[in-house]
Amino acid sequence: MTKSAADELAGFRLPVERGCPFAPPPAYERLREQAPISRITLASGGEAWWVAGYEAGRAVLADPRFSSDKRKAGFPLFTLDETTLRQLRSQPPLMLGLDGAEHSAVRRPVIGEFTLRRLTALRPRIQAIVDHFVDAMLAAGRRPVDLVHALSLPVPSLVICELLGVPYTDHDFFQSRTGMMVSRTSLEDRARAFGELRAYIDDLITRKESEPGDDLFSRQIARQRQDGEVDHPGLVSLAFLLLTAGHETTANMISLGVFGLLGHPEQLALIQADPGRTPLAVEELLRYFTIADGVTSRVSTEDVEIGGVTIRAGEGVVVSTLSANWDPAVFEDPDRLDIERGARHHLAFGFGPHQCLGQNLARLELEIVFDTLFRRIPALRLAVRAEDLPFKSDAVVYGLHELPVTW
Numbered sequence: 001m002t003k004s005a006a007d008e009l010a011g012f013r014l015p016v017e018r019g020c021p022f023a024p025p026p027a028y029e030r031l032r033e034q035a036p037i038s039r040i041t042l043a044s045g046g047e048a049w050w051v052a053g054y055e056a057g058r059a060v061l062a063d064p065r066f067s068s069d070k071r072k073a074g075f076p077l078f079t080l081d082e083t084t085l086r087q088l089r090s091q092p093p094l095m096l097g098l099d100g101a102e103h104s105a106v107r108r109p110v111i112g113e114f115t116l117r118r119l120t121a122l123r124p125r126i127q128a129i130v131d132h133f134v135d136a137m138l139a140a141g142r143r144p145v146d147l148v149h150a151l152s153l154p155v156p157s158l159v160i161c162e163l164l165g166v167p168y169t170d171h172d173f174f175q176s177r178t179g180m181m182v183s184r185t186s187l188e189d190r191a192r193a194f195g196e197l198r199a200y201i202d203d204l205i206t207r208k209e210s211e212p213g214d215d216l217f218s219r220q221i222a223r224q225r226q227d228g229e230v231d232h233p234g235l236v237s238l239a240f241l242l243l244t245a246g247h248e249t250t251a252n253m254i255s256l257g258v259f260g261l262l263g264h265p266e267q268l269a270l271i272q273a274d275p276g277r278t279p280l281a282v283e284e285l286l287r288y289f290t291i292a293d294g295v296t297s298r299v300s301t302e303d304v305e306i307g308g309v310t311i312r313a314g315e316g317v318v319v320s321t322l323s324a325n326w327d328p329a330v331f332e333d334p335d336r337l338d339i340e341r342g343a344r345h346h347l348a349f350g351f352g353p354h355q356c357l358g359q360n361l362a363r364l365e366l367e368i369v370f371d372t373l374f375r376r377i378p379a380l381r382l383a384v385r386a387e388d389l390p391f392k393s394d395a396v397v398y399g400l401h402e403l404p405v406t407w
Contacts, residue, residue: 016394021386022263023289023335028052028323037309040318047253048076048297048316050307054327054347056307057319062352063306064169066298066317070097075299076316091198092233094241096354103353106238113163113216114357122163126365129158130372138376144383144404151373152254152403153247158363159169160246163361164239165215166204174199179243180394201239206234216242242358247343249292250362252399254369254393257285259389259403261370264337268374271339275371281339282366287336287346291398293322296350321347379407 031038036053051057052259062068070077071093089254112118117393133151157175161168177200180193205217209230212218217239224230261268261281271278296319300311311317325346328333332341349356356362374380382389383404390401 008355018391018398020281021259021391022125022337024293024326028320028326032323032327037307042076042318043078046076046316048318049311051306051317051319052323052327053132053307054330057125057321057324057347058351059306060298060317060319061296061347061350061354063304064100064353065300065302065304067099067301068097068103068298069099070352072301074314074316076297078294078319092237094237095357096241097233106234107353107357108244109220110216110238110357113219115363116360119360122159122361123364123368126155126159126368127372130155130368134372134376144406147258147403147405148251148255148400149402151256153251155254155369156362159361159365161286162242163216164242165208165213165217166243169396170200173207175247178248181244183392197244198236198240199352201243202236205239206229211270211281222256229392245356246361249397250365252291252397253286253366255290255360255397255400256289256291257366257405258373258380258405259284259382259386260285260288260337261374262380263386265299267337267339267372271370272374272378277339278367278371279363280342281370282363284337284339284341285342286348287325287331287343287397290322290325292348292396293320293398294318295396296321296347296354299365305332307361319347339344351354377407380405381407 029179031050034051036051037056038050038052039047040050041047051060067075069075093199098106130151133154137145137150153175154171157171158168160166166174174197177193177197181190181197183190205221208215208217209221209232212221217235220235220238221230224235261271267281271281298317298319300313300315300317302313304311325331325348328334330345331343349359349362383406389403392399392401
């Protein structure tokens, strides 16, 4: 590895500011070519292994010798302040932080809620939700319209609320708290948002225990009662994960997907001419933007050799899914947005046992939104220059703060 590439990566604060909204940071390519597994210094001051290539990244994510438990010594945390550490140690771990049998025991009862069969049954309702918000856009008397607040954020928020049994009237509250938690605001603000959202969800699960409905959380409570007793803290952790992850990531992908298609009109024309290509477009856009780069971190529980490099027990590993999804050994001309490349093997949803539980729901929402939006508003276009758009370079999940559009 050349010194220049190492110096450029060392000390990067993740997520790394992309510079160009259509590409990873330039250092990613050099690191992937010259030293795809290398030591880096985290913003917290700790060190970890940076895994940049596709095959090595998949190997780490699939290997049970790499733990997802953030409480373990050596786990690559990007902030090591006392508030963050206290939160990690005082709360039951989220599903993402469990390993092996513990992880399976929490994930298995929920998998049935996200099967293709169940989601197919949800399609008409999701279509109705998308149509409702597009109707409101068309009825708006003023343009431009901010697509983030008019469509991208409310669609997945309402969908996940109905699925989980969360009152949509509370969406402003949980959207603002989630947005603060994944931003680079002050530690105090993030800690306050975490605590307020956790308290809200704790109260929600308490109400579900006494007043169940026809929703995911109520079904989990009924199942646990049938098996023995309700694990209230565990359900709060599950609810916290599903609510926050169930709208924030999809909302950002809707905005970026629309931006990406508007910036590549020849690709947009393909799905407008043939909606059967839209699922392909969804996969390629997921690969292309890979909005949750750097969150697939692990810590080795024993000495493991990956890609010719020995990672010692107790050493942290950060798999860059963005770099992996732009690996030219797997995706030819990765900088080209090509909806017909068939990129479903991307790592945008992770890989291995912790692969995103709600990925099929996200795919369905994206497909319906893109098809509906560009069918009903075929003249949709940006209302500002692309270089003037406010990208979330300061957030854990990449996206857009605003997307002004007109037609």
